[in-house]
Amino acid sequence: MDRDERPGPIVQIRRRVRAGAEQIFDLWTKPDLMVRWMSPFPGAVHCKATCDPRPGGAFSLVMSSEESSREVSGTYVEVDRPRKLVFTWIGPLTNNVTTLVTVELNPRGDDETDLVLTHERLPTPAIHEGHTKGWGHILDHLADAVGSGG
Amino acid sequence: MIEIEARKEAASRTARLDAVFAALADPTRRAIIERLSRGEARVTEVAEPFHMSLAAVSKHIRVLEASGVVERHRKGRDHILSINTRSLDEVDGWIERTRCYWNERLDAMERLLRELKKNHKLGPKDRKRGSR
Numbered sequence: 001m002d003r004d005e006r007p008g009p010i011v012q013i014r015r016r017v018r019a020g021a022e023q024i025f026d027l028w029t030k031p032d033l034m035v036r037w038m039s040p041f042p043g044a045v046h047c048k049a050t051c052d053p054r055p056g057g058a059f060s061l062v063m064s065s066e067e068s069s070r071e072v073s074g075t076y077v078e079v080d081r082p083r084k085l086v087f088t089w090i091g092p093l094t095n096n097v098t099t100l101v102t103v104e105l106n107p108r109g110d111d112e113t114d115l116v117l118t119h120e121r122l123p124t125p126a127i128h129e130g131h132t133k134g135w136g137h138i139l140d141h142l143a144d145a146v147g148s149g150g
Numbered sequence: 151m152i153e154i155e156a157r158k159e160a161a162s163r164t165a166r167l168d169a170v171f172a173a174l175a176d177p178t179r180r181a182i183i184e185r186l187s188r189g190e191a192r193v194t195e196v197a198e199p200f201h202m203s204l205a206a207v208s209k210h211i212r213v214l215e216a217s218g219v220v221e222r223h224r225k226g227r228d229h230i231l232s233i234n235t236r237s238l239d240e241v242d243g244w245i246e247r248t249r250c251y252w253n254e255r256l257d258a259m260e261r262l263l264r265e266l267k268k269n270h271k272l273g274p275k276d277r278k279r280g281s282r
Contacts, residue, residue: 011249011252013252013256015256018260018263018264019267023263024259024263036262037255037259038255040254040255093248115256119248119252
């Protein structure tokens with residue numbers, strides 16, 4: 001059981017993916033593949049990616065349509081193909097504050113991989129809607145962070 | 151002018167959020183919040199389950215108050231602590247949006263993997279770049 005002491009609330013997503021770790025790693029680090037899934041804008045929006053996957057190297061993803069353009073960019077912190085990729089992440093989602101994304105790939109058999117994505121070091125919400133969802137999510141999250149603690 | 155105001159607002163929100171995250175970084179403080187999420191409580195009640203002095207717990211409570219996560223009011227001689235849910239709504243909002251963002255992206259990633267696999271089955275030799 002790995003119980004990392006994280007600095008605070010984080011977003012963590014786990015998935016079992018039907019593909020080998022090498023192939024998944026390529027999707028994250030090859031520009032011609034990155035553009036095929038990383039843009040949240042489907043269809044007409046043009047997406048251009050550049051990346052230099054080594055520690056200190058940069059990546060950027062520019063999504064542009066006729067009206068507007070958005071960019072996500074960052075710097076690789078750790079590149080351990082095909083097991084682990086850590087990079088900073090700055091973009092509209094983070095209100096242009098630097099955050100950190102870690103992608104871990106743990107092979108499970110020949111053609112399956114457990115992917116764990118962690119997004120942390122937190123930004124400002126770009127939009128402050130009045131809606132209050134109450135406590136559910138944050139407490140779920142805290143529960144994860146605290147563990148069963150007793 | 152409006153833009154400057156908006157930027158100031160964003161900056162102070164960033165500072166607030168940083169304070170909240172710093173406050174939440176400690177397991178004892180998270181446990182205090184967990185306790186208060188079940189309802190307001192006296193300082194002594196909050197301190198009770200911890201194996202540490204009241205002074206040590208009070209220090210954590212002060213950090214939580216400074217961040218705006220926890221509020222204190224008096225009822226007679228008692229100091230009552232409660233959670234300021236608004237401070238956590240911002241955190242909650244970010245977590246929700248980020249989770250949603252990555253889930254959608256990972257869905258797209260898996261769709262692409264299926265597509266690549268299908269093309270691969272056509273036979274690696276015949277495979278053409280960007281087919282279909």
